[in-house]
Structures are given as C-alpha cells and as structure tokens.
C-alpha cells in the first residue's frame with residue numbers, strides 16, 4: 412500500500428509509539444493521585460507541556476489537552492468569545508477554514524453573533540487589506556488558519572494578527588497543518604490561541620493540544636474534578652500526552668531535514684508529471700505554500716473516479732480534506748479560490764517523511780494508465 416494522504420493522518424513514528432507503550436505498561440497511575448506513581452505521572456505531564464511550549468516558542472501560555480483539533484477549535488472559539496464579550500458580537504473568519512471552525516461559527520450565528528468571511532485570493536492567501544476592511548469596531552475575534560489543509564497555502568499570521576490586535580480583537584489560528592511543515596514561532600506570530608493535533612505529525616489519534624495565552628480567563632468547558640486548570644475536567648490521557656510531546660519535539664528537531672526531503676519529492680513529482688503527457692494544473696501556489704500538500708486538477712476525470720481507481724491500484728489519496736473524502740461534494744475551499752469544475756477534478760496528494768521517489772514513480776505510472784486514455788480520447 413502506498414500512502415499519500417498524510418494531511419489526513421500520518422503513520423506513528425516508532426519512537427513515539429515506544430514511549431506510549433512504555434507509559435501504558437509502566438506508568439498507569441492517575442495523575443491526580445498523591446502517591447509516588449501519581450506524582451511521577453503529574454510531573455511527566457507538566458514536562459510534556461513545557462516541551463510543547465518550548466518547541467513552538469510560546470511563553471506565558473497554557474496548554475490544554477483535548478481529543479482532537481476539532482475539540483480545540485470548538486473550545487477556543489467559545490472561550491475567546493466569552494473573554495472578549497465586551498468588545499462585541501462580530502467575528503471575522505477566512506473563507507477557507509476547516510469545518511471544525513465554520514460549523515462552530517454557524518452555531519454562534521444562530522445565537523446572535525454576526526460573522527464576516529474574508530475571501531482568500533486565487534492562491535489561497537488572505538490579503539491584509541481585505542482583512543482590514545472586514546474588521547469592525549465590534550469585532551471581538553478574528554480566525555485565520557496558518558496552513559490550509561487542502562491547498563497548503565501559508566498565511567502571514569504575524570501581519571494578520573497585528574491588524575486584529577490594533578483593533579482590540581483577539582486572534583485565533585488553526586495551526587494543525589503547519590506544525591512540522593514550516594517555521595513556527597508562537598511569540599513571533601503573536602496569536603492568542605492555536606492548536607496541535609498529534610495524528611497529523613506522526614503521533615497517535617485521540618490527543619491534541621490547545622494553546623491559549625494565559626491572560627485568557629475562562630469558566631469551565633467540561634465540569635467535573637477540576638483537571639486542566641478547571642477548563643476541561645476528566646483524567647488526563649497521560650500516555651497520549653507523552654506521545655504528543657514526543658511527536659512535537661521530533662517535528663521541531665527534524666524540521667529542516669523533513670522539509671528538504673519532502674520538497675525534493677514534490678519537485679520530482681512535478682517533473683515526472685511534466686514528462687508524462689498528462690494534462691494537469693496545480694492549485695497549490697508555488698510559493699507561500701508547504702511542500703507536503705499538493706492540490707492538483709487532472710482534466711477530464713472526476714476526482715471521485717480517480718481516487719477510486721488509484722485505491723484499486725493500492726494508492727491512498729484523497730479528493731480533498733479527510734472529512735469530505737467520503738462524500739461526493741466538491742471541496743468548498745477549491746470552489747472559493749477557483750471554481751466548481753476545478754473542484755470536481757481536484758485531488759490532494761500529501762507527503763510525509765516516509766514517502767520515497769520510488770513511490771512517486773509508481774503513482775505517476777498509475778496516473779498515466781488511468782488518465783492518458785481518457786484525455787487522449789477527449790482532446
């Protein structure tokens with residue numbers, strides 16, 4: 412099986428799974444217990460938090476563990492809106508966000524918030540002038556993702572967050588797809604909150620981290636025993652936390668090496684496609700984008716058919732984001748930055764450190780077998 416769906420989820424790194432197994436087998440105490448093993452687990456959780464904060468250069472911040480980035484985004488929106496309630500009930504958001512943001516905002520719309528969507532340009536980039544003109548006196552929160560999960564465009568978060576802060580608005584960024592794929596500096600980006608999902612960076616599923624500036628005060632989101640500074644009660648997923656911290660530090664340590672490897676894979680894929688005779692178009696911009704996400708339109712073949720045919724040949728690829736890959740709906744992100752016909756013929760190839768040049772040879776061969784007969788007939 413060849414796996415090119417790493418923006419959806421990644422293979423767990425062996426050193427991460429080893430730490431998790433060690434933890435599961437040996438350090439099973441409840442971190443709230445006062446005996447020696449409980450204290451050890453509590454101490455390890457605190458060290459894991461610090462490791463995460465150090466890896467992203469975040470100071471004066473709190474880390475809260477959740478089950479997923481979806482949960483982080485839900486909690487962050489709720490608590491940032493509550494904190495800045497006196498500013499007003501207007502939210503500004505980009506029009507290329509993940510559904511865990513947009514669906515949450517739909518809820519806030521129903522309870523009286525006004526939402527403005529800033530349109531990304533056709534490279535998937537939010538221009539600062541556009542953001543400026545969407546912000547109002549009563550804008551309490553601006554939400555713009557760092558790296559888009561479908562086309563890989565990277566936003567200039569530092570500039571965008573400054574515009575929000577100049578207005579007294581808070582700024583939240585969904586950073587799920589940027590950790591491990593581009594330079595990441597929380598302090599420099601100056602956001603009020605962000606999130607990390609372990610399964611996107613060679614960690615396990617079911618564990619994620621919400622980072623909030625510690626000036627943000629809040630009431631409980633989950634009521635109970637008061638864990639996690641009384642925001643999210645419930646016994647912490649200690650082995651997951653250990654795995655997440657390991658995955659984050661590996662992503663940071665190997666950032667340059669991984670980017671260089673994946674960049675070569677991307678160049679090789681494009682070179683092979685150029686030589687293949689296949690008629691295609693890249694939706695991913697050639698600059699201001701991460702190397703691991705490549706959104707491609709192959710003309711004359713619907714993405715659902717192409718994904719199916721590749722699947723039958725042992726290649727895992729998706730038509731868009733993981734949440735919509737099972738559905739027949741074309742990607743709203745691609746429609747927003749391009750058009751419906753592009754969306755219907757677009758697939759996303761997403762690489763990881765484990766992919767190889769040989770796998771790309773196999774992919775391009777498969778694409779030639781599937782696409783060339785159709786394109787030759789139609790053109």
Ligand code: PLP
Nearest residue numbers: 479480481509511560585587608
């Ligand atoms: N945000 C972005 C940009 C994503 O790509 C994803 C997952 O694809 C999520 C949020 C949700 O992450 P999780 O699977 O941890 O809920």
